[in-house]
Amino acid sequence: MDYQALAQLLFPNVTDTPEMLEEKFPLRNAPEGAVITRMAPSPTGFVHLGNLVQGLTSERMAHQSGGVLFLRVEDTDAKREVPGAVEVLIDTLKHYGIAFDEGATHDGDSGNYGPYRQRQRAGIYHVYAKKLVSEGQAYPCFCTEQELSAMREKQEANKETTGYYGQYAMWRDRSMEEIQAQLNAGNPWVLRFKSTGSVENQFKFDDLVKGKLTITENNVDHVLLKSDGIPTYHFAHAVDDHLMRTTHVVRGDEWLPTLPFHIQLFKALGFKLPKYVHIGPLMKMDGTSKRKLSKRKDPELALTFYKAEGFPVKAVYEYIMTILNSNFEDWRRANPDAHTDEFKFSPKKLNPAGSLFDYAKLVDVSKNVISKMGAEEVYELLTEWAKEFDPDFAEKLVADKDFAVSILAIGRGGKKPRKDLAVWKDAKPYMGFFYDDYLELPVFDDRFENEVIKSVLEKFLTVYDPADDSAAWFDKVKAITEEIGFTTDMKAYKADPTAFPGTVADVSTFIRQAVTGQTNSPDLYTVMQILGKERSVERIQAVIDTL
Numbered sequence: 001m002d003y004q005a006l007a008q009l010l011f012p013n014v015t016d017t018p019e020m021l022e023e024k025f026p027l028r029n030a031p032e033g034a035v036i037t038r039m040a041p042s043p044t045g046f047v048h049l050g051n052l053v054q055g056l057t058s059e060r061m062a063h064q065s066g067g068v069l070f071l072r073v074e075d076t077d078a079k080r081e082v083p084g085a086v087e088v089l090i091d092t093l094k095h096y097g098i099a100f101d102e103g104a105t106h107d108g109d110s111g112n113y114g115p116y117r118q119r120q121r122a123g124i125y126h127v128y129a130k131k132l133v134s135e136g137q138a139y140p141c142f143c144t145e146q147e148l149s150a151m152r153e154k155q156e157a158n159k160e161t162t163g164y165y166g167q168y169a170m171w172r173d174r175s176m177e178e179i180q181a182q183l184n185a186g187n188p189w190v191l192r193f194k195s196t197g198s199v200e201n202q203f204k205f206d207d208l209v210k211g212k213l214t215i216t217e218n219n220v221d222h223v224l225l226k227s228d229g230i231p232t233y234h235f236a237h238a239v240d241d242h243l244m245r246t247t248h249v250v251r252g253d254e255w256l257p258t259l260p261f262h263i264q265l266f267k268a269l270g271f272k273l274p275k276y277v278h279i280g281p282l283m284k285m286d287g288t289s290k291r292k293l294s295k296r297k298d299p300e301l302a303l304t305f306y307k308a309e310g311f312p313v314k315a316v317y318e319y320i321m322t323i324l325n326s327n328f329e330d331w332r333r334a335n336p337d338a339h340t341d342e343f344k345f346s347p348k349k350l351n352p353a354g355s356l357f358d359y360a361k362l363v364d365v366s367k368n369v370i371s372k373m374g375a376e377e378v379y380e381l382l383t384e385w386a387k388e389f390d391p392d393f394a395e396k397l398v399a400d401k402d403f404a405v406s407i408l409a410i411g412r413g414g415k416k417p418r419k420d421l422a423v424w425k426d427a428k429p430y431m432g433f434f435y436d437d438y439l440e441l442p443v444f445d446d447r448f449e450n451e452v453i454k455s456v457l458e459k460f461l462t463v464y465d466p467a468d469d470s471a472a473w474f475d476k477v478k479a480i481t482e483e484i485g486f487t488t489d490m491k492a493y494k495a496d497p498t499a500f501p502g503t504v505a506d507v508s509t510f511i512r513q514a515v516t517g518q519t520n521s522p523d524l525y526t527v528m529q530i531l532g533k534e535r536s537v538e539r540i541q542a543v544i545d546t547l
């Protein structure tokens, strides 16, 4: 067989050579040990937590080593592509702060190693396809769907491994005449790799997460180019990661079964094999057993979920670090205020079997993260969230920024900051009562007569002075308590509750309910300071009028 002639026959228009491409995309000028890596998601419209795990792992590995992170859009599967999905992808990754040095952007590319959308690289793949054919390492296959299913059925009946290999590789050794005849008839073809591997042979391989693996050689003649000339993932992976000068491939471990083929393909193409970082799936507890997070069952798999709930990006990031590197939490305890980038991330610390995702833990982490933010930062992030997910609330926040910031400042900054908010969605239930529109009428404990409550509120209004400090304010509440025959001695009350009609805590609650509509609120003295005299008095008076 004249392979050169076959290559010319199949790819008459390809005039570029691998050498030209090598020159066009030179080795990068990166420092010794720098990791050049990428995110290579498919634009399916669904960006999930697994993408983020992969993204943060590759981002850390690249930037921690002075390397490069780029974004490559793997859009070879046109059937699965949803319009606008590339933009959703780019925007979501941006929202999570994954800083790409180069790659696909909304309106094109940034960087010297593109195009960064695979469908725009068809010409590049064909250069290497032609090379493989000219060397007798790839060949066209004209099998029809029917022939392939007949093959599969026969293999199943014989209890053999299914696939296009060995004696089943029908087009492996056809003559030029047979190929020419098919081409003349206009029949579609795919390009297949001519595997020289044998399943009898095994070799050792080192994965940065999985450790030492024993790999069985691939003997299947996998498809390199589909009938539309677009490459399969495997071929695009080899060509792109070579030409983009990727040193480390960080990807999900669903690719492990085809790794033997990838290794073989890099070798056949004369490419240096990158290092591999195969990440296990995200798991969750379901009852007492672990299972993979599933798109169908678990809304928390979608990144849109975290945005809509209002988890700050910082919190999600912080949490993902805790599940990726087991020593992150210890580091955080020792360095409570350090930026996560100062942590020494290591792919070796990833759990080879996959990380366990625990929603309750994320909520905890998020509470901590928010509690450490300043009121201004909370205000900015909350407002940004509310603009998208609760426009009415956003309007109120924007209408009086100083008011909102002073509310959000309550209990912040000290050694033990309050932890009321885990997500921005919690903010309205927590602070909504400050806004008259969200204020609810109180429902008092029916152990107390309306008359008693009313007299407490009336007495309070006669003594209330916003100029009082917190101690003076509370002394007045205590004085009212005693006047109505309730006790300020909580110890005595606990020892014998029947001895007293009520306590200073009940009196405080009456006032709290009148001012906030609820039994729980941040420090009431502070709340009233922020509301101001006029609104505090107005609210108490309005409640008195209902009693």
Ligand code: GLU
Binding pocket: 039, 040, 041, 042, 074, 237, 249, 250, 251, 252
């Ligand atoms: N497009 C592939 C995926 O989304 C990329 C895998 C890789 O990173 O190589 O699974």
